[in-house]
Amino acid sequence: MTVDQRQLDIAGLNLDDDDPLEVILDEPAKPPAVVEKLIEEAKAALTAQEKSEKRSLSLVVVGHVDAGKSTMMGRLLYELGQIDEKKRVANERGSAKMGKSSFSWAWELDGTQEERERGITMDIALQTLNTPHRIITILDAPGHRDFIPNMISGASQADSALLVVDAAVGEFEAGFDRGGQTREHLLLVRSLGVSQVIVAVNKLDQVEWAKSRYNEIVQLLKPFLVQSGFHPSRTKFVPVVAMEGVNLTRREPADCPLFKWYEGPTLVDLLDALDPPTRDINAPLRFPISNIFKGTTSGITVSGRVCGGIVVAGERLRIVPGDESATVKLIDNDGESLPWAGAGSNINLILTSVDPVSLNIGSVLCRPGSIIPLTFSFIARIIVFDIQIPITAGTSIELFHHSLDVPASISRLISVLDRSNGNVIKSKPRVLTKNMSAEVEISLRGSLYSGPASRALPIPIEPFSVNKEMGRILVRRGGETIGAGAYHPLRAHQLRLIIGRLGVVMELLT
Amino acid sequence: MKLIGKRIEKDGSGRVTVRPEDDEDMWHLYNIIQEGDRVRAAGMRRIQNVSTTGSVDSKRIRLNLTLAVTRVTWSPSSAPGAESGTKSGAPNAAPVATAKVEVTGRVAEENQHVKLGAFHTLDIEANKDVRIEKDAGGWDSVALGRVEESCVPGRGAEVAAIVCGEGSAIFCLLSEHMTTVLQRLEVPIPRKISTQSSAHEKGLSRYYQTLYTSFLRHVPYASPSLRAIVIASPGWTRDAVFDSIMAEASRTSNKALLAARNKFIKVHVNSPHVHSLVEALKSPEIASQMKETKFAREGMMLDKFFKMLATDEMRAWYGPDHVALAADRGAIGTLLISDELFRSSDAATRKKYVNIVEDVQQKGGKVLIFSSMHESGRQLNQLTGIAAILTFPLDIEVVEAEEREAKEEEERRNAEERGTET
Ligand SMILES: Nc1nc2c(ncn2[C@@H]2O[C@H](COP(=O)(O)OP(=O)(O)OP(=O)(O)O)[C@@H](O)[C@H]2O)c(=O)[nH]1
Ligand SMILES: [Mg+2]
Numbered sequence A: 001m002t003v004d005q006r007q008l009d010i011a012g013l014n015l016d017d018d019d020p021l022e023v024i025l026d027e028p029a030k031p032p033a034v035v036e037k038l039i040e041e042a043k044a045a046l047t048a049q050e051k052s053e054k055r056s057l058s059l060v061v062v063g064h065v066d067a068g069k070s071t072m073m074g075r076l077l078y079e080l081g082q083i084d085e086k087k088r089v090a091n092e093r094g095s096a097k098m099g100k101s102s103f104s105w106a107w108e109l110d111g112t113q114e115e116r117e118r119g120i121t122m123d124i125a126l127q128t129l130n131t132p133h134r135i136i137t138i139l140d141a142p143g144h145r146d147f148i149p150n151m152i153s154g155a156s157q158a159d160s161a162l163l164v165v166d167a168a169v170g171e172f173e174a175g176f177d178r179g180g181q182t183r184e185h186l187l188l189v190r191s192l193g194v195s196q197v198i199v200a201v202n203k204l205d206q207v208e209w210a211k212s213r214y215n216e217i218v219q220l221l222k223p224f225l226v227q228s229g230f231h232p233s234r235t236k237f238v239p240v241v242a243m244e245g246v247n248l249t250r251r252e253p254a255d256c257p258l259f260k261w262y263e264g265p266t267l268v269d270l271l272d273a274l275d276p277p278t279r280d281i282n283a284p285l286r287f288p289i290s291n292i293f294k295g296t297t298s299g300i301t302v303s304g305r306v307c308g309g310i311v312v313a314g315e316r317l318r319i320v321p322g323d324e325s326a327t328v329k330l331i332d333n334d335g336e337s338l339p340w341a342g343a344g345s346n347i348n349l350i351l352t353s354v355d356p357v358s359l360n361i362g363s364v365l366c367r368p369g370s371i372i373p374l375t376f377s378f379i380a381r382i383i384v385f386d387i388q389i390p391i392t393a394g395t396s397i398e399l400f401h402h403s404l405d406v407p408a409s410i411s412r413l414i415s416v417l418d419r420s421n422g423n424v425i426k427s428k429p430r431v432l433t434k435n436m437s438a439e440v441e442i443s444l445r446g447s448l449y450s451g452p453a454s455r456a457l458p459i460p461i462e463p464f465s466v467n468k469e470m471g472r473i474l475v476r477r478g479g480e481t482i483g484a485g486a487y488h489p490l491r492a493h494q495l496r497l498i499i500g501r502l503g504v505v506m507e508l509l510t
Numbered sequence B: 001m002k003l004i005g006k007r008i009e010k011d012g013s014g015r016v017t018v019r020p021e022d023d024e025d026m027w028h029l030y031n032i033i034q035e036g037d038r039v040r041a042a043g044m045r046r047i048q049n050v051s052t053t054g055s056v057d058s059k060r061i062r063l064n065l066t067l068a069v070t071r072v073t074w075s076p077s078s079a080p081g082a083e084s085g086t087k088s089g090a091p092n093a094a095p096v097a098t099a100k101v102e103v104t105g106r107v108a109e110e111n112q113h114v115k116l117g118a119f120h121t122l123d124i125e126a127n128k129d130v131r132i133e134k135d136a137g138g139w140d141s142v143a144l145g146r147v148e149e150s151c152v153p154g155r156g157a158e159v160a161a162i163v164c165g166e167g168s169a170i171f172c173l174l175s176e177h178m179t180t181v182l183q184r185l186e187v188p189i190p191r192k193i194s195t196q197s198s199a200h201e202k203g204l205s206r207y208y209q210t211l212y213t214s215f216l217r218h219v220p221y222a223s224p225s226l227r228a229i230v231i232a233s234p235g236w237t238r239d240a241v242f243d244s245i246m247a248e249a250s251r252t253s254n255k256a257l258l259a260a261r262n263k264f265i266k267v268h269v270n271s272p273h274v275h276s277l278v279e280a281l282k283s284p285e286i287a288s289q290m291k292e293t294k295f296a297r298e299g300m301m302l303d304k305f306f307k308m309l310a311t312d313e314m315r316a317w318y319g320p321d322h323v324a325l326a327a328d329r330g331a332i333g334t335l336l337i338s339d340e341l342f343r344s345s346d347a348a349t350r351k352k353y354v355n356i357v358e359d360v361q362q363k364g365g366k367v368l369i370f371s372s373m374h375e376s377g378r379q380l381n382q383l384t385g386i387a388a389i390l391t392f393p394l395d396i397e398v399v400e401a402e403e404r405e406a407k408e409e410e411e412r413r414n415a416e417e418r419g420t421e422t
Helices: A005-010 A034-047 A069-079 A085-097 A113-118 A145-155 A173-177 A182-193 A213-228 A269-272 A492-504 A505-509 B025-034 B140-149 B198-216 B237-251 B257-262 B274-283 B284-290 B295-309 B320-328 B338-342 B349-360 B376-382 B396-421
Strands: A057-060 A126-131 A134-141 A160-166 A198-202 A237-241 A287-293 A300-305 A310-312 A316-320 A324-333 A336-338 A338-344 A348-350 A364-368 A379-382 A395-401 A404-417 A424-427 A439-443 A473-477 A480-487 B001-010 B014-019 B038-050 B055-074 B101-109 B120-124 B130-134 B158-165 B169-173 B179-186 B226-234 B264-268 B316-318 B332-338 B364-368 B386-390
Touching: A005 A379, A034 A310, A034 A338, A034 B179, A034 B274, A034 B396, A057 A069, A057 A145, A069 A134, A069 A160, A069 A269, A126 A269, A134 A145, A134 A182, A134 A269, A145 A182, A145 A336, A160 A173, A160 A182, A160 A473, A173 A182, A173 A213, A182 A213, A182 A473, A198 A213, A198 A269, A213 A237, A237 A269, A237 B198, A269 A424, A287 B158, A310 A324, A324 A338, A338 B055, A379 A404, A379 A473, A395 A439, A395 B376, A424 B257, A439 B055, B001 B140, B014 B025, B014 B140, B025 B101, B025 B140, B025 B179, B038 B120, B055 B120, B055 B376, B055 B386, B140 B349, B158 B274, B169 B226, B169 B274, B179 B198, B198 B237, B226 B237, B226 B257, B226 B274, B226 B284, B237 B257, B264 B284, B274 B295, B284 B295, B295 B316, B295 B332, B295 B364, B295 B386, B316 B320, B320 B332, B320 B349, B320 B386, B320 B396, B332 B338, B332 B349, B332 B376, B338 B349, B338 B364, B349 B364, B364 B376
Parallel strands: A057 A134, A057 A160, A160 A198, A198 A237, B158 B226, B226 B264, B332 B364
Antiparallel strands: A126 A134, A287 A300, A287 A364, A300 A348, A310 A338, A316 A324, A316 A364, A324 A336, A324 A348, A379 A439, A379 A480, A395 A404, A395 A473, A404 A424, A404 A439, A473 A480, B001 B014, B014 B130, B038 B055, B038 B130, B055 B101, B101 B120, B158 B169, B169 B179, B316 B386, B332 B386
């Protein structure tokens, strides 16, 4: 074997890219005064929209693997007329050819080759549903536990959730038992700020459309939902059969045994009544990036959700972390180009005048002058989930913040808090056990190894009191979510205590 | 490392001469040499000669120097593998020492070129003898144990591990006492966008290509001392990575790589970060093959500690103070301690830990000294560097209360005694 060393060297640098991402220099950005004026216009328009007929929101579809999430979304899109007959036939043929015809509806969402071959959703798919009174951005999440990082990235871009459970005997239980994703997903979405949920009890055809099974599942889920922090008034249940399109948009087919006992709303009725989120359009602009790709137009496209403020087409934004900037050439919402977009919108931004290497998933776009803070280490208040191995000081974790998944450690256990009032029960605990509420210090992992250092970038994060969406974090260890919480800088009296101890009062206070 | 000579007195003073050969040996030396030791090794020094005419002539000469050590520093190899054997086109040459141990101190033995007491920094060289001399008590059981361990003939088994995620790969090489990260590879893969887009697939194939190139470059797959090549990932990335490596190997008829096929072990881990190494190495697939290696033992022991913490919190203690208390009570069944703790520049601190180790051993307990150059050791370091599995449950709060009482009691007695004296 002969290997050309030069070729190896160059390939090692990862430069030879078949469609290189060049730096695009395009039309200049709009001057700040113009941007300012557009923002004012946008605010007025957004306030008016709050009262309009058709409101928009985003919904993450979650649940245990194979519950039928993608099938339900595919079928729903079809029933709502958003997939034409040609496409449906193509999916049917394609999936049959692979010997996976039962996944034909899911194909609309499961777009990659591997997803189709395996019949498993591996990453979030984004679609838009049009119901009579709502425009709903759907984020179809993977159910397989190995892809929870992607599910988290989706859930952090949503303001409501649709939980799909499989009614089949044994299947519901598998998802709901310890280690099942029904449980974990619910806790995750709630921890990420989602407070309204629709539970679709699917595959009722597998249990002879039995009312008793439906009720049994509802009764099992209700207490858990309350425990997880979902208010009963914001929790809805609906029986469906995704595969056959039963009770998705209509009470059809009329002779379906389901309608002998079920008189309630269809899935779409419930979706159409979801509360749109309150949008903090006055906050500084925050746009955490969840995907980066080269679209059909020139420039680089980034996707994500506006987590505060308003973004305006033509403005120049800072990419945090880093010192680079980018110009927003276009704002794209499901194929439609917008002059601006406010908090809560799930959009694509087409960026120009930017060096693509400065863009990373997890970076946050901000307006110059009001940039999100960066940190390597911070204090968080967390709730410990139902874990078996207690958390010790120094526990290695994966830290999740929006679409970021970084190695970190719980570097200090500061105190155990009373869950009801936040008072300190015990300082410097030795371990944290399940269901405790605690204050901890989280530090990103540095690189101490021999060899090249990891790309240890600080993370952009804001105190919960400043911007809730930018303050929330999730903590996982060994494939299991062990806690959730938010960045809460130390309270004033604690700060004084620590500073006093260190004797650096002046340095920090001036 | 080769042991050249050893002479230890009853009082624990004496000298050991060794010849380091590779990075791992440098790591051992860094752990053996303490502040206050005298080290004799070869080095370079700039010498100035003032001639009779007054002109100054400066030159670098090689000489052997003995230093009274004031500082020891370690810098890991900067870019290993970047050189190792690639010049010949064969990526499987023997590893070379690129890690550095620097010993700083005052010259302690008369030398014709250097004045006694002058400061010097020795850059310890591979394949040259190093003599380490310690004062009374310096050659404690831990130090001697380390010398013995480092001079076992024949290098231990090596394992290459690639921790992958979609678009990322961390290439590591594990030897008995250290883990070296050879490369961190990141290829941006656009996430799935729409059903029509092939950007994701394109990104994936670019990732596999780049990974293969890095693999050839960094993994000494044909080396007989390489026992296994572990590919670890969540999802199914490891299968795809393995398949793509093998496909490329057959396409290019890379016989050596094809022959190494059965060295590959695929394991599932929960995250694509380097800390998953511990998870990978304690997996049954690997543990069964490599249970005698240090990293596997460390990983399993750490796991045992955490399992104990889950089942019986009162039998899993950590932190220097708590573990010392448990040792006092003869409760330690297994001691997990990081080599970092013995590197303290303060002799008393080192002694404290050596005493705990000896105490546990005397009482029939097991001691495992972790290498902080392994992921498991690193995780133990995060956990204060010391932990213990107790043979019987002890409530920390109770023990601490008892200690406090005992102390108060003693103080009271002392006060009384003082009272009666006067
Ligand atoms: N009998 C029956 N099968 C269904 C129904 N809905 C979905 N399925 C089947 O369930 C399987 C899984 O469907 P998916 O839509 O891929 O499930 P999912 O929840 O998206 O799975 P992941 O995304 O991989 O977690 C497929 O074989 C579907 O045909 C239903 O209402 N009845
Ligand atoms: Mg799916």
